[in-house]
Amino acid sequence: MQKMPQWADVLLIPLVSLILAAFFSAVVILAIGENPWEALKIMVEGALGSTYGWGYTLYYATNFIFTGLAVAVANHAKMFNIGGEGQAVMGGLGVALVCLYIPFPHWTLALLAAAATAAVFGAAWAAIPALLQAKRGSHIVITTIMFNFIAASLLNYFLIGPLKADGMEPATARFPEAARLPTFQDMFSSPDNPLFRGAPANVAFFVAILACIAVWLLIWRSRLGYEIRSFGWSEPAARYAGISPVRIIMLTMLISGGLAGMMAINNVMGEAERLVLNSAEGAGFIGIAVALMGRSHPLGVFLAAVLFGFLYQGGAELSLWTGIPRDMVVVIQALVILFTGALDNMVRMPLERVFSTLRRAPKPDSKSTTARTAE
Amino acid sequence: MTLTTKLFSAAAGIALSAGAALAEPAIIYDLGGKFDKSFNESxxxxxxxxxxxxxxxxxxxxxxxxxxxxxxxxxxxxxxLNPIVTTGFSFASVLEQVAPDYPDTTFMIVDSVVDQPNVRSVVFDEHTGSYLVGVMAAMASESHTVGFVGGMDIPLIRKFACGYAQGVKATDPEAEVLANMVGTTPAAWADPVRGSELAQAQISQGADVIFAAAGASGIGVLQTVADEGVMGIGVDSNQNYLHPDNMLTSMVKRVDNSVYDAFSAGESLEPGVVTMGISDEGVGAAIDEYNEGRVTDEMRTALDEARAGIEDGSIEVHDYASDETCDAISF
Structure with a gap:
């Protein structure tokens, strides 16, 4: 029997955590002499009040969906992939190579090729730590985080060397017009009804939704997903059942790395349309918070990614139009991560207690029905 | 300024048609942040x-x-808002695309050239400024070994290093120039611990003057230089005050002047490429009350000669950015 109904687990806990985070953010904003209510209004209006705001919110969310899914898939095998950043960087490199050197007739082909290459590059970058974990027992947390640095150095080598365009900036040339992904503005806007003006959200968002569905099918509707979950719950039991740990570790990490790498079709191909040094911008790390908050479920990851997209875009509006410094915006984002991810039990345990007292109160027969529906 | 006043002024701006007196200037700092003690802060x-x-x-x-x-x-x-100033070469590609959409706005970019009719591009001759401090470093060094600690390994920083090495070699052909970069990610601009480590390594190899062109990482370099009792050279802003007993000079890059000029010109800011070099004091070696005791008369003479030589063309300082090679130093 669960300690509390599922809806409380999925909805109530994140909600209470968010309210707590919002409360403490308000205190911090008050302390620096700004009006928290005004700040909240700017954030909500800036991020959700117009199609323009949504265009940015969903752009950031797309990045976080990919990296969040990457962490979530690995989590199901109880592996902690904190190399999403490096894998996304390598995915970007793959996208850049494909877009710069292959003349595509149409963006659909470019998108398919770029997504595949990004996934292969990301997966390849996850493969080495995975192999070290599977064969040598080198801890995946250490190796993946080290690989982030190697990826950054490698990217730097390419951008000040072989791939650098003319000029001072360490960046590639702009991708050709044929590799340009349609943005929401191209797709939904008309001269009479301009929508998503100038916003970077693009067709990669729909690829991200497809990825959510694919991950759900993989984890809960496929034999491999079952093996990944059983391996995650108990490695000795999985081994006893004939599941090869090496195979599961490798496959899980390849899928995870591939998902992180695919983020590049959004930020590199969809937004920047060229590869810059700072392309991944910590999205790989935000992915960890997104997966934690989303309970490693694709729907949860999607919602958490949109929340973080909101925080990013709302934060940008805050620093554009108020005296709240950007470091304070980071503090607000950190508070949300702290309360939803790290301090989960602080909310969970009191709530569990509330639910168990509520459950004890009714008569015995009604108790059994609530318990059954809860499961 | 609050949102409401912003919105009011914007609405008023539209009501009074473009070019109204209400337009105020704007500045967009790069990712380093406005208090980086260096470029953006300037x-x-x-x-x-x-x-x-x-x-x-x-x-x-x-x-x-x-x-x-x-x-x-x-x-x-x-x-x-007009004019809109952006700091840093990372804006170049974006500005290239955005500027044509707002022909009535004048943009300014520092450290890069954007070829649009409404963009003012301000670039600095970092190589000649670095040459000058290189001359001073070579004269101040007793071990004939000087150091360079760069921030992130990008062409701009190599431009500093290349000019510096040329100044050193021109003054003391026997001198050795040790060059290290703090890192290869943007974090390299804010890693004073690593900067300090590199300075330590260069000092143990005999360097007694170290030029730090590394943003906030340079703070660590200069601290170690002071702790070890050798001499340091600051960058971008005048950093001589940081360690009054151990600073040889600072290679100043007057980004502040370029922004000040742009804001003063307001909406009548002239587009085009502006190069700020030695002659207009856009770059130079800072001499103030903190380091004047360490700058000998020979150094002053050598500095004046180098300055004059660069201005009349008799000294040619190779610009790394022009062809991405440098004979004076290898990276």
Whole structure:
């Protein structure tokens, strides 16, 4: 029997955590002499009040969906992939190579090729730590985080060397017009009804939704997903059942790395349309918070990614139009991560207690029905 | 400035048609942040100097992500802010695309050239400024070994290193120049511990003058230099005051002047490429009350000669950025 109904687990806990985070953010904003209510209004209006705001919110969310899914898939095998950043960087490199050197007739082909290459590059970058974990027992947390640095150095080598365009900036040339992904503005806007003006959200968002569905099918509707979950719950039991740990570790990490790498079709191909040094911008790390908050479920990851997209875009509006410094915006984002991810039990345990007292109160027969529906 | 006043002024700006007197200037800092003790802070100082002198206000924003470059540019331009100053070469590609959409707004970019009719591009001759401090370093060094600690390994920093090495070699052909970069990610601009480590390594190899061109990482370099009792050279802003007993000089790059000039010109800011070099004191070796005791008369003479030589063309300082090679030093 669960300690509390599922809806409380999925909805109530994140909600209470968010309210707590919002409360403490308000205190911090008050302390620096700004009006928290005004700040909240700017954030909500800036991020959700117009199609323009949504265009940015969903752009950031797309990045976080990919990296969040990457962490979530690995989590199901109880592996902690904190190399999403490096894998996304390598995915970007793959996208850049494909877009710069292959003349595509149409963006659909470019998108398919770029997504595949990004996934292969990301997966390849996850493969080495995975192999070290599977064969040598080198801890995946250490190796993946080290690989982030190697990826950054490698990217730097390419951008000040072989791939650098003319000029001072360490960046590639702009991708050709044929590799340009349609943005929401191209797709939904008309001269009479301009929508998503100038916003970077693009067709990669729909690829991200497809990825959510694919991950759900993989984890809960496929034999491999079952093996990944059983391996995650108990490695000795999985081994006893004939599941090869090496195979599961490798496959899980390849899928995870591939998902992180695919983020590049959004930020590199969809937004920047060229590869810059700072392309991944910590999205790989935000992915960890997104997966934690989303309970490693694709729907949860999607919602958490949109929340973080909101925080990013709302934060940008805050620093554009108020005296709240950007470091304070980071503090607000950190508070949300702290309360939803790290301090989960602080909310969970009191709530569990509330639910168990509520459950004890009714008569015995009604108790059994609530318990059954809860499961 | 609150949102409401912003919106009011924007609405008023639209009502009074373009070019109304209400337009205030704006500045967009790069990801390093406005208090980086170096490049962005210098721009901020120029902007605040203008605000203090005129009593007017300006809009500003510190970026958090790459996607915000275009966002901030467009939002400020749509609010009627003019001119809009961006600090750093990373804006070049975005500005190239955004500028044509707002022909009535004048943009300015520092450290890169954007070829658009409404963009003013301000570039600095960092190589000649670095040459000057290289001359001083070679004369001050007793071990004939000098060091260079760069921030992130990018062409701009190699331009500093290359000019510096040429100045050293021109003064003392026997001298050895040790060069290290703090790192290869943007974190390299803010890693004083690693900067200190590199300075330590160079000192143990005999370097007794070290030039730090590494943003906030340079603070660590100069601290170690002071702790070990050798001499340091600061960068961008005049950093001589940091360690009055151990600073040889600072290679100043007057980003603040370029921002101040742009804000003063206001809407009549002239587009085009502006190169700030030795002759207009855009770059140079800082001499003030903290280091004048260490600058000998021979150094002053050598500096004057080098300055004159660069101005009349008899000394040619190779610019790394022109062909991405450097004979004086290998990376």
């Amino acid at each position: 721009a901020f100082n120029g902007a605040s100097r203008w605000a203090e002198e005129t009593g007017e206000s300006f809009a500003e924003v510190e970026l958090q992500s790459e996607a915000q470059r275009e966002q901030a540019l467009r939002r400020f331009a749509e609010q009627g």
